[in-house]
Amino acid sequence: MTQRIRFLLVFWLTSFQLFAQTAGDSLPTERRYPLKAFIVPAMLVGGGAALLGHPTREPFNQSGHVSSADEYLRFGPYGLRVGLQLAGIKPAVKLGDEIAVTVVSNIVMGGITEGLKRTIHSTRPDGSDQRSFPSGHTAVAFTGAELLHQAYKHKSPWISVAGYAMATATGVLRVANNExxxxxxxxxxxxxxxxxxxxxxxYPVIKRKLQRPRKPAVR
Known part of the structure; x- marks a missing residue:
């Protein structure tokens, strides 16, 4: 069973390249999305898959709850984006497109996360259920951090650093809280x-197809 799960995860990782090769242009630059953009997420998911079923010794006290900050911190990158918008700092894409990619990204993330939880049935460290792999809180946080990075990387790298710092803290707290x-x-x-x-x-491919003018009906 474990081997089958790892095979499915490896197959999913290789699909990143398929998306990059066939999907078309990226939203902000209208250039073909580079394959190298998927290296980091592939390594992260691959590392998680390699550790699946082999729990490492956690450097935290496993008998208690450290903090509830992770429940709110996962939304930190989204809050920062809203704050920047209210401050008049414009993102790299139009507001309508930014809202659209935010919604679609979270749908994709939620579908993948929930699908893996229902398939793998990994037990949490505290034994409360079998929905441990992967971490939904961490997935939400890093979705927000990556959206923040894509929207404001042209302004300052420190904005991206702040988003990824909040996402990383969320993941660490999930482990510290024995979740x-x-x-x-x-x-x-x-x-x-x-x-x-x-x-x-x-998204650019979908948007172009939706905006393609319809041919007038022949009478």
């Missing part, structure tokens, strides 16, 4: 980043 293994948060981070990159690859 997840390191494998879960690594995979969640990779899924979050990949979901945004997949969306940025396919």
């Amino acid at each position: 997840h293994h390191w494998a879960d948060v690594l995979a969640g981070a990779g899924i979050g980043i990949a979901s945004v990159k997949i969306t940025y690859a396919v």
Whole structure:
């Protein structure tokens, strides 16, 4: 069973390249989305898959709850984007497109995360259920961080750093709170980043098809 699950994860990782090769242009630059953009999320998900079923020794006290900050911190990158918008700092894409890629990215992320949870049935460190892999909180946080990076990387690298710092802190707290293994948060981070990159690859194609003028009906 474990071998089958790992095969499915490896197959999913290779699909990143298929999306990048066939999906078309990226949203902000109208250029073909580079394959190298999927290296980091593939490594994160691959690392999580490699650790799946082999829980590492956690460097935290496993008997207690450290903090509830992860419940709110996962939305930090989204809040920062809203704050920048309200401050008049414009993102790299139009507001309508930004809202669209945010919605689609979260749908992709949620579908992948929930599908893996229902398929793998990994037990949480505290034994509460079998929905440990991957970490949904971490996936949400890194989806937000990657969306923030794509929208404001042209302004300052420190904006991206702030988003990824909040996402990383979310993942660490999930482990510290005995909710997840390191494998879960690594995979969640990779899924979050990949979901945004997949969306940025396919969204321009979908948008062009929807905006293509319809041919007048022949009477």
